[in-house]
Amino acid sequence: MTSEYLRQQFGFDGQVCVVIGGTGVLCGALCDGLAQAGAHVVVAGRSVERGNERVAAIEKLGGQASFIPVDATCRKSLQELLDTVVSRHGRVHALVNGTGVNASTPYLEISDEELKQIFDANFLGTHFACQTFIPHMVSSGGGAILNFGSVTCFRPLSKVYTYAATKAAILSLTQNLGREFAPQNVRVNCLCPGFFPAEQNRNILSPERVTDIMRHTPMKRFGDPAELVGAALLLLSPVAGSFITGTTLYVDGGFTAMTI
Numbered sequence: 001m002t003s004e005y006l007r008q009q010f011g012f013d014g015q016v017c018v019v020i021g022g023t024g025v026l027c028g029a030l031c032d033g034l035a036q037a038g039a040h041v042v043v044a045g046r047s048v049e050r051g052n053e054r055v056a057a058i059e060k061l062g063g064q065a066s067f068i069p070v071d072a073t074c075r076k077s078l079q080e081l082l083d084t085v086v087s088r089h090g091r092v093h094a095l096v097n098g099t100g101v102n103a104s105t106p107y108l109e110i111s112d113e114e115l116k117q118i119f120d121a122n123f124l125g126t127h128f129a130c131q132t133f134i135p136h137m138v139s140s141g142g143g144a145i146l147n148f149g150s151v152t153c154f155r156p157l158s159k160v161y162t163y164a165a166t167k168a169a170i171l172s173l174t175q176n177l178g179r180e181f182a183p184q185n186v187r188v189n190c191l192c193p194g195f196f197p198a199e200q201n202r203n204i205l206s207p208e209r210v211t212d213i214m215r216h217t218p219m220k221r222f223g224d225p226a227e228l229v230g231a232a233l234l235l236l237s238p239v240a241g242s243f244i245t246g247t248t249l250y251v252d253g254g255f256t257a258m259t260i
């Protein structure tokens with residue numbers, strides 16, 4: 001009885017969820033969670049190898065998944081992703097924008113090329129995907145979008161100037177779109193993780209940086225990707241999350257509540 005109740009509360013059975021960046025660490029865990037909750041997961045990303053590995057892992061768990069390559073910085077590639085999913089499955093119920101790149105270059109040394117690369121992958125990738133998928137969701141009766149923010153959405157995190165700016169922009173976009181498309185039943189929310197070791201931050205987590213992070217994280221540890229899944233499922237759920245839009249949910253071990 002309990003599991004049936006929870007299945008109904010989350011309502012992912014028969015849902016088609018596209019996870020851009022599902023090739024990565026955090027969204028990989030989210031793909032596993034969505035599939036185990038009953039969704040068909042479309043893992044989308046640049047690495048065919050990692051995408052296929054994720055699909056195999058999901059199938060091993062008893063879930064349904066497929067991989068479609070995409071470059072989120074390219075509108076044409078995103079349109080092809082949407083068209084392929086719609087031709088195979090009829091529609092898209094949920095979209096996750098989980099691409100991310102980062103760099104810790106000192107501010108005065110940031111090149112135009114680096115700034116553009118980080119803005120393109122983080123902000124433009126999210127914006128292009130929203131512009132591509134929202135018209136489909138509107139004409140299909142609604143949908144849910146989950147953008148990836150960060151603890152740097154509201155306060156600029158030191159040493160990652162460009163990344164911080166992209167995440168503040170993603171928060172602004174999320175709130176605007178949540179408001180704008182609420183009447184058409186398209187919900188748009190922002191998940192803000194604290195610190196989770198992943199690919200995009202591997203080179204940034206120096207021993208000194210880790211000491212600073214732990215000093216500022218009341219739980220005194222990194223997050224585990226599995227600890228993001230419940231929060232993401234809530235925001236994406238057409239049942240449990242049906243009245244949630246334009247909001248921000250932190251999963252950060254208390255980082256954003258820290259003072260002295």
Ligand SMILES: NC(=O)c1ccc[n+]([C@@H]2O[C@H](COP(=O)([O-])OP(=O)(O)OC[C@H]3O[C@@H](n4cnc5c(N)ncnc54)[C@H](O)[C@@H]3O)[C@@H](O)[C@H]2O)c1
Nearest residue numbers: 021023024025026071072099100148150195196198199200
């Ligand atoms: N790990 C953390 O501590 C942390 C904290 C806050 C926010 N985030 C955010 O979580 C999200 C997931 O990141 P992660 O930490 O799992 O990193 P990750 O590097 O493991 O995953 C990011 C994925 O995005 C893919 N990607 C990058 N550019 C792309 C593009 N143009 N098109 C398609 N795919 C592209 C990468 O190939 C990779 O698979 C990102 O938005 C990141 O900024 C992570």
